[in-house]
Amino acid sequence: SYRENKSDALKNISKKSNEQKSAPNKKTEYEIQQDTVISSGEEPVTENLSDNKTNDNKNEAYTELIIEQNAVDIKYIGEAFSTYIIAEKNGKEILFIDKHAAHERMIYEKLKAEKAGAFSQLLLQPVTVTLGKEEYDAAINNLNMFSECSFEVDDFGNSTVIVRSAPQYIDASEIPDCIAEMADYIAKGKNDIFTEKMEWFYHNVACRSAVKAGNKSTPQELIELVKKLEENPQIKYCPHGRPVCIVMKKSEIERQFGRV
Numbered sequence: 001s002y003r004e005n006k007s008d009a010l011k012n013i014s015k016k017s018n019e020q021k022s023a024p025n026k027k028t029e030y031e032i033q034q035d036t037v038i039s040s041g042e043e044p045v046t047e048n049l050s051d052n053k054t055n056d057n058k059n060e061a062y063t064e065l066i067i068e069q070n071a072v073d074i075k076y077i078g079e080a081f082s083t084y085i086i087a088e089k090n091g092k093e094i095l096f097i098d099k100h101a102a103h104e105r106m107i108y109e110k111l112k113a114e115k116a117g118a119f120s121q122l123l124l125q126p127v128t129v130t131l132g133k134e135e136y137d138a139a140i141n142n143l144n145m146f147s148e149c150s151f152e153v154d155d156f157g158n159s160t161v162i163v164r165s166a167p168q169y170i171d172a173s174e175i176p177d178c179i180a181e182m183a184d185y186i187a188k189g190k191n192d193i194f195t196e197k198m199e200w201f202y203h204n205v206a207c208r209s210a211v212k213a214g215n216k217s218t219p220q221e222l223i224e225l226v227k228k229l230e231e232n233p234q235i236k237y238c239p240h241g242r243p244v245c246i247v248m249k250k251s252e253i254e255r256q257f258g259r260v
């Protein structure tokens with residue numbers, strides 16, 4: 001039957017996601033909220049959705065997941081090209097979401113809203129970054145710019161700065177390049193006004209912190225991303241102006257198949 005075929009297809013998707021899990025995943029801050037429900041009598045899996053080590057059975061349930069919120073039903077279908085989340089909305093539309101653009105925009109909004117550094121996280125291992133002379137001078141004369149962007153940076157002498165805390169979204173391995181780019185930007189953009197410089201900082205940090213196109217993601221990360229996007233309908237573009245989501249209407253698909 002159609003129903004069985006559909007289940008088989010979903011199992012294949014599940015297997016794929018499970019294989020992807022064997023690769024080391026970037027740690028995520030996400031937790032699925034408890035109002036997430038499962039359709040059609042699958043066992044509830046909400047409790048363990050934030051657990052990275054999930055079994056086949058649970059993965060299968062992800063594909064049946066529906067997010068019910070403000071009368072919006074979202075069914076997670078999968079991911080294409082390790083970049084685009086595919087989800088069904090209200091039984092009427094298919095959403096294609098650029099996971100990097102969506103994540104980047106959300107982090108950008110948070111960084112911008114939390115200038116005091118509420119998203120700053122103390123690094124277990126402080127990171128030192130050695131800079132060129134000009135970049136070093138620019139950095140140590142503008143430490144406030146880093147702190148406005150949730151980085152705690154101090155002068156470490158010898159053309160080196162030390163990073164003691166960083167925005168919680170950013171992977172530690174990204175910090176040296178991020179700080180070097182920011183220092184380079186300040187060194188080159190002396191005439192820009194402060195708020196414009198900060199905009200650039202937020203963009204840059206958000207881009208480096210966001211899940212990358214082509215990288216492996218877990219279904220639960222992606223489901224959470226779709227959910228966050230639905231909670232923030234004003235988010236339509238990434239900070240660089242690219243669309244976050246493309247909508248394909250069911251009626252349009254049916255028209256192309258000659259059903260209507």
Ligand SMILES: [Zn+2]
Nearest residue numbers: 100104207208
């Ligand atoms: Zn980006």
